[in-house]
Amino acid sequence: MAELQLIPKGEFDRVAAADGDASLGLLADMCRVNALVAVKRAGSGHLGSSFSSLDVVVHLLWCELNVAGLGWDHPDRDIFFSSKGHDVPGLYAALHALGVVTTERLLRLRRLGGLDGHPDVGVPGIEANSGSLGMGLSKGRGMAWAKRHLGRGGRVVVMTGDGELQEGQNWEALASAVHQGVGNLWAIVDRNELQSDRPTEEILALGNIETKLRAFGWHVESCDGHDHAALTRAFSDLNGAPTEVPKALVARTIKGRGVSFMEHPRALRDGGGTYRWHAGAPDDEHFALAFDELVGRIDDGLAGLGLEPLRLEPVTSPEESPAVSLVGEPESGVGARASRMSDEYVAAAYGEELVALAERAPELVVLDADLASDCRVRAFELALPSRFAEVGIAEQDMVSMAAGLARQGLLPVVNSFASFLASRANEQIYNQASERTKVVYALHYAGLIPAGPGKSHQSLRDVSLLSALPDLTIVQPTNAAETRALLRWAVEEAPGSVAIRLAIGPSPRLIESPLDVREGCGNVLVDVEGPTLLAYGPVMVHEALVAAETLAARGLPLRVIAMPWLNRFDGDWLADELVRQDDVFVLEDHATVGALADALRRTLDSVGASTRMTAFGVEGWPACGTPPEVLRAHGLDGVSLADRIALGIGAKTPW
């Protein structure tokens, strides 16, 4: 990676001193530079949305809000946070410029002990956790209601995406804000007209947002979200609106603003209809182009204000292994992902097999909630558009729509991230299952990795959320071949609904698995006399094998079994492989509560086995960082596991 340079805080102070709207535009571009550097160093992060919102963010923090003056813990402070959350690299850059976030921490975006990939209140200046969409207006209303109740000053300003408004909770919050007369709540819609990689009007048309907000009783203004004079007028209008009426600004913005080749609509044309700068770090060439363009324009602007050119500081903190993942990085941009579409990828195999299965299964239809690229169903959409339904960012609607499709005899395959689908649509999944129809739920990005996006995206509860549903089978394949086989089984053989957990990428090693699906049976990978370790998914099975190799080197044999079935077991297989075992260890790609170990304990207890089972998994809140960092932090990397197993062996097993 090219040597990186950052704009130090002092430069922001120098520019801020030069008042006038021009300086605000410069400050925003300067934040863009630092956000770009932070994301480049992190290896991932959302630039498009950070850039579209940054003029508004800078205008709020430097001009409109009192928080920078009062301090981030003052009870009367104005509160600002972003509901969409993925624009946080821009906010981090602004907080760094204001001296709230240190340079060291800014350079540790998406790293352990650094800055979370999505907002977390553990970071100074962050007022709310977000990242899963659509909760911000409700939460902001709670803060504003509390301020009124406690007699505290200050407004609560919530930034939302435009696509984010597809999430139904927003409309609950909009109605309640009016009914409760919470007039100290402001909503700012970052109207950049692009979702993750396609226009909002293609994914799910929002139509006239102003009209909808007014129909819900809000006072609404709109303006160019990059024009600071217009923002000044708009905010002054909001301040003049009736006290008890909640206020909204629809800020017309440009996704990728500030870097010509990242700007919508040009970037969309360049990408052949797909926007590639929503997430992921640019390669060195594009980074240099973006950096130079921004710095060049800033220097021109400084000259225009009669100020010296920008003084950049080289990034001196030691170059650490960049956040390139063991198993592919989340949200690393369509372009970046496309190049990795190899058959070794669980996710890629899923997308390819889905298209293949569709030929044999005319009843198969695919549903998506604005994650078609990440969930690898874009190919299906292009190949079979009449059998693809896009519902926008609305997981509940997607699942209940699938229930309706299934009642008509179709077989819906429902796609989203595990963290969103299993939790937000949980009651809808229960309702669908209660109609005894069959739906296949594809839970993408399941497990601890990817860890860069942080806890809103890491799915460590999904198995527990689905485990008490009658007749639902939960599986997780270990490799690409097993992904194809289990998906085939789910579509063509499974009697009821199936949840298939999918890791984002491949295992660092190719893991052998039988070609045929053996229902409820595991796959013995290391067959030795010794305690047994069960694991599932490419990430954890790899760590399990590392643990076995580490222990073998110490002369301690460890059996390793890959177990793709998380809540259904073959009795005979269990009797042969586990019942006579004294010590069984389970490595969960999940919390230690509610997943494979619990299901095995239930089953072994029911047959009177006295097997002692120890579960390794995520305890507490998942850490944010690179895969190696996070696995180590939770003691789930192979070497740590080897030590824990050696310590954990009961008296029963002689070593």
Next chain:
Amino acid sequence: MAELQLIPKGEFDRVAAADGDASLGLLADMCRVNALVAVKRAGSGHLGSSFSSLDVVVHLLWCELNVAGLGWDHPDRDIFFSSKGHDVPGLYAALHALGVVTTERLLRLRRLGGLDGHPDVGVPGIEANSGSLGMGLSKGRGMAWAKRHLGRGGRVVVMTGDGELQEGQNWEALASAVHQGVGNLWAIVDRNELQSDRPTEEILALGNIETKLRAFGWHVESCDGHDHAALTRAFSDLNGAPTEVPKALVARTIKGRGVSFMEHPRALRDGGGTYRWHAGAPDDEHFALAFDELVGRIDDGLAGLGLEPLRLEPVTSPEESPAVSLVGEPESGVGARASRMSDEYVAAAYGEELVALAERAPELVVLDADLASDCRVRAFELALPSRFAEVGIAEQDMVSMAAGLARQGLLPVVNSFASFLASRANEQIYNQASERTKVVYALHYAGLIPAGPGKSHQSLRDVSLLSALPDLTIVQPTNAAETRALLRWAVEEAPGSVAIRLAIGPSPRLIESPLDVREGCGNVLVDVEGPTLLAYGPVMVHEALVAAETLAARGLPLRVIAMPWLNRFDGDWLADELVRQDDVFVLEDHATVGALADALRRTLDSVGASTRMTAFGVEGWPACGTPPEVLRAHGLDGVSLADRIALGIGAKTPW
């Protein structure tokens, strides 16, 4: 109960033969009579909403839709279902009149093997499961999308409540229907202006629904929902609207229509601002008044059409014990409940203690999602209106609002039914907890009982849905005193968030419990030498004691422990009471997956105990019926448990 009379199917045929709008009004009143009888016999059910929607339902089924002619399994049939679901007694009466539901089954409303308290596709003529609000438009759109995709004829007509539109999922569905051009989808809003017991405009103002629906791109008509000539015109207008545009009718109706003292607004005035006919069966006196008023008007109408008076048939099927509950009946009407507000009631104790705690805890605020009476927080609302927030039927918004309140230092106590709160707002609860703030979640109507409302309301997954959340403690009190103590502990002592499960009513017996809260410890109720049975909540602890008494009579001693802590245990207590036990049985008021037994197995395994644990709980889908019927159906009544325990004892414990 007075002897009941029903209107036989033949009478409906006779009236239907007399064409004209007058006959439709008569048919609707005749359905009201039979719905009234069915609810009276069931002991519970929703009359107000059934009566407000019945003119529309009758008009659709007898005039507008093709389904009665084509049959309920024809691919080209028009599909009708109600999203709100609790108006199903009216629909059952209509299906009975059309010969789809037998008289025997109509008379078994909310009874085992009869008609579910909320719609279930297992019942002939029922097209969709509903009962949890806000899913219908999404599901109906799925059906309509599938009809178009498969080239099938017929419309999909979804009835929604007006209060139901507060649920955000509706707005996801409304937007998608327009974007997807699903023009064969109709929405009919039963605009009766009342929620469970208060006006929509008081709970959460809906404003002008027509304007909102039009802002979302729908073709909207509105008319008097009891005027069949107006309904004819409105439906003809909808049929004439553009093919690809989804269509909505806002039907202005009167809740309780047809029975003068049940009609809004009179009933609201009589109830001093509270509507008491939303749910629950009328007493004998009110039943007779309602029955006579309806039959009298029908006979007048028949005379006006030159027809003979109504021929009623006495209900001859054997009088069974009516559905009066062991533990109080769900949704049995505010009036009915008020008389049962004794301190023996877990729920009543909760409501009273909440008010008492508020004096000592100024930061305590209470949130409600239109279940203030059922959740016993109406008293708090009246006593401390400035510390009470009503969000309407919007659980997600309620939880995220609570998260915002907590970020401002308040302590929100969040109320809804366990089945809705733990599932629909699951991701919002996770997001709140991830901010490390403290919120108390009151999960009402938790467990198998009440069983009358059916599976949409029975909460047998809530513990599993919350179990993998770090730092959340889950408790369920056994009696009123323990309810007060645990709520005090949750508010004043618990370090983090707490979920408190509450049964609707008391145990049939007063169960002793220590006055002080002993964190993580159970309460030994029967202390003998023998296998141990743990249970929680008034319903199951009572059955556990019955099991012990039954076994004692056979000379088989059974230890019984009430265990209010479902996911946190005191190590010393566990060591003293369980670790040395060979056979431990756990009686779950929950599915056998994901609750107390799983948590105990995890803990005992971690200390190397070889205790064999057997869990009794709900397997598969919960049955609908009276408490005794349903407990027996699942083998969870005391006598069945005694047999299962006697059989289940391992060789280890000598009996």
